[in-house]
Amino acid sequence: MSTREIRIYQDLMGQNEVWARKTRDVIAQKRLFMINLIGAPGSGKTTLVENMVSHLAGTLRFAVLEGDVATTRDAERLDALNVRVSQLLSGGACHLEAKLVHAALIDFALDELDLIIVENVGNMVCPAEFDIGEHAKIAVLSVTEGEDKPLKYPLLFREAKAVVITKLDLLPHLTFDLQACRDNIRKVNAGIPVFEVAAKRNEGIDAWIKWLATQRRAVAESATVT
Amino acid sequence: MHEFAICQNIVAAAEVEYARVSPPPRRLLRLRVVAGGLHQIVPEYLTQAYVVLTSDSPLAGSALELAILPVKAQCRRCAWTGQIELPIFQCGACDSFEVDVIQGKELRLESLEVDTP
Ligand SMILES: Nc1nc2c(ncn2[C@@H]2O[C@H](COP(=O)(O)OP(=O)(O)OP(=O)(O)O)[C@@H](O)[C@H]2O)c(=O)[nH]1
Numbered sequence: 001m002s003t004r005e006i007r008i009y010q011d012l013m014g015q016n017e018v019w020a021r022k023t024r025d026v027i028a029q030k031r032l033f034m035i036n037l038i039g040a041p042g043s044g045k046t047t048l049v050e051n052m053v054s055h056l057a058g059t060l061r062f063a064v065l066e067g068d069v070a071t072t073r074d075a076e077r078l079d080a081l082n083v084r085v086s087q088l089l090s091g092g093a094c095h096l097e098a099k100l101v102h103a104a105l106i107d108f109a110l111d112e113l114d115l116i117i118v119e120n121v122g123n124m125v126c127p128a129e130f131d132i133g134e135h136a137k138i139a140v141l142s143v144t145e146g147e148d149k150p151l152k153y154p155l156l157f158r159e160a161k162a163v164v165i166t167k168l169d170l171l172p173h174l175t176f177d178l179q180a181c182r183d184n185i186r187k188v189n190a191g192i193p194v195f196e197v198a199a200k201r202n203e204g205i206d207a208w209i210k211w212l213a214t215q216r217r218a219v220a221e222s223a224t225v226t
Numbered sequence: 227m228h229e230f231a232i233c234q235n236i237v238a239a240a241e242v243e244y245a246r247v248s249p250p251p252r253r254l255l256r257l258r259v260v261a262g263g264l265h266q267i268v269p270e271y272l273t274q275a276y277v278v279l280t281s282d283s284p285l286a287g288s289a290l291e292l293a294i295l296p297v298k299a300q301c302r303r304c305a306w307t308g309q310i311e312l313p314i315f316q317c318g319a320c321d322s323f324e325v326d327v328i329q330g331k332e333l334r335l336e337s338l339e340v341d342t343p
């Protein structure tokens with residue numbers, strides 16, 4: 001037997017990256033801001049988007065890509081609110097890949113939009129590994145999950161450009177230490193904005209919407225320059 | 227659990243590269259992969275996924291060798307660079323949390339070791 005070593009030196013996410021780049025090109029050209037909501041199952045991602053609908057009206061024109069393993073319930077919830085929504089089925093996978101997102105994205109009338117919201121499959125680990133061409137991964141963490149989660153899932157909180165802490169209305173019933181949670185986020189990713197919301201009570205959404213509008217304006221302005 | 231998803235990418239990339247090797251090897255002996263510490267890969271889970279995912283592919287029977295690179299950061303305040311201990315992203319000199327990761331996100335297919343005719 002003779003052995004031979006063949007050097008490859010190749011990025012393992014290369015194939016995903018090809019599609020992520022196509023999406024980046026499209027959203028830059030169309031001056032869209034694109035976010036990727038990532039959080040545990042039930043952390044409140046869809047409820048957050050539902051609550052955003054009325055606040056976004058007149059501010060940003062948006063569409064939603066709903067990622068789920070197999071069901072269409074979340075897309076139906078948004079469809080009921082007359083949101084432009086497209087259902088992505090990951091086919092058993094625990095995350096969305098760039099190719100699937102790209103195919104659905106280009107089906108929207110992108111000239112009529114400012115913001116693309118992707119709700120990833122409920123999972124704090126795998127979606128953080130897969131770039132889908134978004135501007136910003138957003139970590140969504142509910143207060144029922146515990147203040148230690150930023151330390152347990154550092155990749156997600158490190159990759160995130162902002163954190164939305166959800167279900168603040170439940171705080172009186174829990175031992176969740178909000179300040180410790182903020183500190184834990186800072187230890188992993190100092191300086192990223194943290195938004196604290198209670199979507200069920202329509203509280204705390206304004207600052208989050210304002211941040212999105214600012215980000216979208218920055219994207220549109222940088223597109224004008226180049 | 228993300229080891230399975232990562233391994234699907236490893237196997238897909240390795241199958242393409244292996245098919246390109248000329249002259250066609252008798253078999254693949256070893257696959258070398260480099261992963262940054264930020265991915266928090268549990269080596270045993272990755273190996274188990276590799277066995278399952280290659281069971282009826284040309285890669286079957288090969289060994290997956292994983293090298294993990296420690297996470298390194300650079301401080302924005304004092305320019306210190308060095309290794310950090312996950313999950314705390316903090317400067318080793320001035321204790322600032324304003325640091326940039328300079329190593330630890332890698333995910334790379336390094337090399338194939340083949341049995342040649
Ligand atoms: N009390 C309270 N409950 C909330 C809030 N937001 C969401 N919930 C509840 O939490 C549960 C899960 O909410 P969803 O919005 O479906 O969570 P999700 O993250 O989209 O879940 P998956 O898509 O399945 O991962 C539902 O029962 C919601 O009613 C909130 O602000 N306060």
Ligand SMILES: [Mg+2]
Nearest residue numbers: 045046074119
């Ligand atoms: Mg949902």
Ligand SMILES: [Zn+2]
Nearest residue numbers: 301304317320
């Ligand atoms: Zn420093």
